[in-house]
Amino acid sequence: MPSKKALIRRPGPRLAEGLVTHVERADVDVDLAVEQWEAYAQALRAHGWETVEVEPADDCPDAVFVEDAVVVFRNVALITRPGAESRRGETAGVEEAVARLGCSVNWIWEPGTLDGGDVLKVGDTVYVGRGGRTDAAGVQQLRAAFEPLGARVVAVPVSRVLHLKSAVTALPDGTVIGHIPKVDRPSLFPRFLSVPEESGAHVVLLGGDRLLMAASAPRTAELLTDLGFGVVVVDISEFEKLEGCVTCLSVRLRELYA
């Protein structure tokens, strides 16, 4: 059953202490981050998404990156066990939010780890990045949770960026896009389009031919506009300093029954 709800989580006061792994730490302006987050949420609402705020987890600096705490396939929400210990306190509030929305709930169990940013769904294919945050046990548990529901789970190595979706996302027609220097194995994707900027690899599908993208990838925005997509741009500079992208600031729920 189609639904257009999006989970989001307001940035907390400790945002500037968020983790950095593959980039140099830079000062984060928390007030500006809140403004950017509000504009991001507004862009979702402007395209028909009802935003649902997960209760804050202010002790966890990275809680705003809500996509890492849950993966949803059909009506089943798989609560993750984040690879970074400092992020494990983020999942309880997300679990409550998805349960309230009517999802069935399942969990990644110790010793497995999995971050939602490592999971890219393209139709019934679920790509999972095995990298710094998601381990082999996490991949196995994801398979066990979603394959019985009809998913085909494809594991992909990730070594050059934080998460699989820091390297690749997919266009509405299923074409996977990525900035080649950051993609371990582009040949694993049946249809792959190379984009000129690292952050150009991140698109949120707003519905129809509309894509939400970061302002930091103007050349990719031009390329995708030229291919006939409607590109909506938001500035998320303060989240990019913490290796966040447009995809990780929300979880879109398209198949709720409630």
Ligand SMILES: NC(=O)NCCC[C@H](N)C(=O)O
């Ligand atoms: N899915 C994502 O791309 N999440 C970004 C998480 C950034 C956060 N600073 C982290 O290192 O966990």
